[in-house]
Amino acid sequence: MSLVTLLTVFGTVALDTTRTPFRTETRILGGAATFASISASMFTQTSLVAAVGSDLPADHTKALRSKGVDTKGIVTVKGGKTFHYDSSFDYDLSNRTTNKTELGVIADFDPVIPEGYAKSEYVYLANNDPKQNIKILQHFQDPKLVVCDTIEFWINGGRDDVLKMISKTDGVVINDNEARLLCKEANLARCAKKIMSWGSKFAIIKKGEHGTVLFTSEGSIFPAAAFFLDEIVDPTGAGDSFAGGFLGHIAHRNKTDFATMKEAVIYGNVMGSFAVEDFGVKRLLGITKDDVEERYRKYRNLVQF
Amino acid sequence: MSLVTLLTVFGTVALDTTRTPFRTETRILGGAATFASISASMFTQTSLVAAVGSDLPADHTKALRSKGVDTKGIVTVKGGKTFHYDSSFDYDLSNRTTNKTELGVIADFDPVIPEGYAKSEYVYLANNDPKQNIKILQHFQDPKLVVCDTIEFWINGGRDDVLKMISKTDGVVINDNEARLLCKEANLARCAKKIMSWGSKFAIIKKGEHGTVLFTSEGSIFPAAAFFLDEIVDPTGAGDSFAGGFLGHIAHRNKTDFATMKEAVIYGNVMGSFAVEDFGVKRLLGITKDDVEERYRKYRNLVQF
Numbered sequence A, B: 001m002s003l004v005t006l007l008t009v010f011g012t013v014a015l016d017t018t019r020t021p022f023r024t025e026t027r028i029l030g031g032a033a034t035f036a037s038i039s040a041s042m043f044t045q046t047s048l049v050a051a052v053g054s055d056l057p058a059d060h061t062k063a064l065r066s067k068g069v070d071t072k073g074i075v076t077v078k079g080g081k082t083f084h085y086d087s088s089f090d091y092d093l094s095n096r097t098t099n100k101t102e103l104g105v106i107a108d109f110d111p112v113i114p115e116g117y118a119k120s121e122y123v124y125l126a127n128n129d130p131k132q133n134i135k136i137l138q139h140f141q142d143p144k145l146v147v148c149d150t151i152e153f154w155i156n157g158g159r160d161d162v163l164k165m166i167s168k169t170d171g172v173v174i175n176d177n178e179a180r181l182l183c184k185e186a187n188l189a190r191c192a193k194k195i196m197s198w199g200s201k202f203a204i205i206k207k208g209e210h211g212t213v214l215f216t217s218e219g220s221i222f223p224a225a226a227f228f229l230d231e232i233v234d235p236t237g238a239g240d241s242f243a244g245g246f247l248g249h250i251a252h253r254n255k256t257d258f259a260t261m262k263e264a265v266i267y268g269n270v271m272g273s274f275a276v277e278d279f280g281v282k283r284l285l286g287i288t289k290d291d292v293e294e295r296y297r298k299y300r301n302l303v304q305f
Helices: A032-040 A058-066 A115-119 A130-137 A152-167 A176-183 A188-197 A238-253 A258-275 A282-286 A289-303 B032-040 B058-066 B115-119 B130-137 B152-167 B176-183 B188-197 B238-253 B258-275 B282-286 B289-303
Strands: A007-010 A014-019 A024-030 A046-053 A070-077 A084-089 A096-102 A122-125 A145-148 A171-175 A202-206 A212-216 A221-224 B007-010 B014-019 B024-030 B046-053 B070-077 B084-089 B096-102 B122-125 B145-148 B171-175 B202-206 B212-216 B221-224
Touching: A007 A032, A007 A130, A007 A238, A014 A096, A024 A032, A032 A046, A032 A058, A032 A238, A032 A258, A032 A282, A046 A115, A058 A070, A122 A130, A122 A238, A130 A145, A130 A152, A145 A238, A152 A176, A171 A176, A171 A238, A176 A188, A176 A202, A188 A202, A188 A212, A202 A238, A202 A258, A212 A258, A221 A258, A221 B289, A238 A258, A258 A282, A258 A289, A289 B221, B007 B032, B007 B130, B007 B238, B014 B096, B024 B032, B032 B046, B032 B058, B032 B238, B032 B258, B032 B282, B046 B115, B058 B070, B122 B130, B122 B238, B130 B145, B130 B152, B145 B238, B152 B176, B171 B176, B171 B238, B176 B188, B176 B202, B188 B202, B188 B212, B202 B238, B202 B258, B212 B258, B221 B258, B238 B258, B258 B282, B258 B289
Parallel strands: A007 A046, A007 A122, A014 A084, A046 A070, A122 A145, A145 A171, A171 A202, B007 B046, B007 B122, B014 B084, B046 B070, B122 B145, B145 B171, B171 B202
Antiparallel strands: A014 A024, A084 A096, A202 A212, A212 A221, B014 B024, B084 B096, B202 B212, B212 B221
16 A cells, blocks of 8 residues: 655755754754654655664654654665764854764665655755755656755755756755855845746745745745744754745645745744754754644734734 | 924935946935935925035935925035045945045034924934934924934944934834944844843844844834845945835824834835935935835735735
8 A cells, every 4th residue: 555645855864963152962863854854744744765874863763753754765774874964053153164074874875765755746855965866856756846955065066966956846945145156146036037047936045034035937026034033042954944844835735826835935934933943853843733823823913014 | 484394304415426336426416314304205294404515516405305305404514515425336236345435514513403393203313423413302392203323433433422322212223234233242133122221112123135123122023024126226325215214104104103113114115125226316206105105015915925
């Protein structure tokens, strides 16, 4: 019996060592696909494809399952090491310095997906090797919507592969600075147009504390201020949680019209705002859909005039 | 017969030389009070207090009057020079370099106001010497709302005077970087709290292309994305036009409740978005209240979800 999977997330499940001037957390559960899938699972049935090493504590995959994430797509490479990312934040938590990046088992991962995942209607390619992303797409039968993110590491390492990946997606979610780097262009509206000229139908530029802007190839624009927080504990995973909330809401509604995309952007902002309230995925693990809906209403109330 | 003035703006009327990689405009009408008063005059009866030199072309004051600005408060210092600001923008129009600042007659201005202005219910202190700002406030009988802006020049030159000025106002409108400089604090929410601890009842942080955030001493917050423009011609005066639109709408409604302040922030954003569409005040001179209302509706439509 095959399970119909609505949303599949492919990317890193990692061990993060995160240092802020206030606290250090060592080898906690992290990774773009982790944040995105937990976030998406608040909205829809979400499956996760990732490679991990045998050093990943069983509690970590248990935590994912506790939020309803289907972890059958996690491949454990025996004797291999889980991707480990060690970084430090400065005093105002806005600048991150990378101390160490140990790719481990993800370096040579040849992505495979459990049989049931092939029917996924929604696919999110979290910050992974664009070559692997292109490869995994061949395993899906006919997804309605494929969205990817990318980071400096891949843009610098192989911009052509990133462009090729974008040509195979419907939408791109990307940080402002990485959009500028990728597009060789300072103006974000022009960056978005360039991304869409490569084959994507929409582009969402994430501006951190300044919120997000959604651009569509039909010329529609939706700028959204970030949810306002007094206190941020750990900014790690905000963008990935945004993407999970965005895709999760779209998959839940099973619609991709502009009105639904705008709601999805706000749900994305809401999920990002939860993620940064504690270290790693701690806060995301502790919230319910009611908390999400309450903050969505609070956000609507905050920005309305 | 004394004229009841609703809003008085005090600050610089200047000659601006503005250089972008695309064009240079020499000694055009500029200055914080110019942008603010033209912008405010779209909403309410606005009077302008400023010192200029005899080199200011008559066409410039005529332009102000053509928009309904009461220019009786402009003092022409015979033989003196009008404030001249020469600056260059880089390719993406986001960084400005000052080439020359010639204070001219504003350096030793002892502000006086025409008799009728004393009854002004609303006063906006544009980017001027905080000492002069404190002095001019004594001439007003009992204003309902006094708002000021300030810039790096005065913060570096006399932070204590800036703090004293803030203690005598009801609200502060300030750029993000200048808020950080003034408050010695990176987090903008904490900056706003600090500003309000000095006696102001609200603070609006302007974040350029990222919009604005309004904070009130009652703990209310209103983040607003900027109106989205494909093309910016000259960013000069955006913040001053924001302040003029903000104060203008409040004076027009003659209310200072939170709902009115939120509307005023959006009108401020709208006026800032017009200002940057052409060099100097050119665009502001060409628009009508209908254009303003149309863009306000467009903005509402843009950000709603």
